[in-house]
Amino acid sequence: MRFAPKGQNSFYDAVIARVNAYFEANNISPYANSAMWVKTAAMLLLYFVPYIIIVTGQTAGNPWLFFGLWVLMGFGVSGIGTSVMHDANHGTYSPKKSVNKYISYILEIIGGYAVNWRIQHNVL
Structure with a gap:
């Protein structure tokens, strides 16, 4: 093609x-309005709050709590990847390219590589 x-x-x-x-x-x-910034904060919290609870040992002895938080982290990862990072790589957060670039690096936290994503999604 x-x-x-x-x-x-x-x-x-x-x-x-x-x-x-x-x-x-x-x-x-x-560019981003207040609803988009709230969505961004919600996706980050949906990932990091359960992560902190799990890492600090608050789920010890309660496998249902652990798995529930694990599922929430999954939704957070999905939201970060498909919403926050994707929007940033398309330049929708700010007219300043550097702001969008820095926000796109949130992908690094969840195991991706923002530079590779930009090349594959926007160039290829």
Whole structure:
């Protein structure tokens, strides 16, 4: 499969133009609003709070609590990977590329590699 070179894809150009027109017509920023920041905090807490509880030994002797927290961590990992890191790598948190880049590195914490993801998802 081959894709048109950048700037030579009328479908892509039309979609981008329409999306930008929508944001402008509705006076909406294309960058993170407060709901997105709340979602980000929720996903991080969903991973780190159960992790801290497990690591500090609070689940000793209670396998149901351990497995329940383990499942919550799974939802947190999924949310971090499919929501936080993905949005950051597409530049949706801030107009500053460095902010998006640093947020995308949250993938490193859950075992991924942000640079590799950017290359495979955005380039290939």
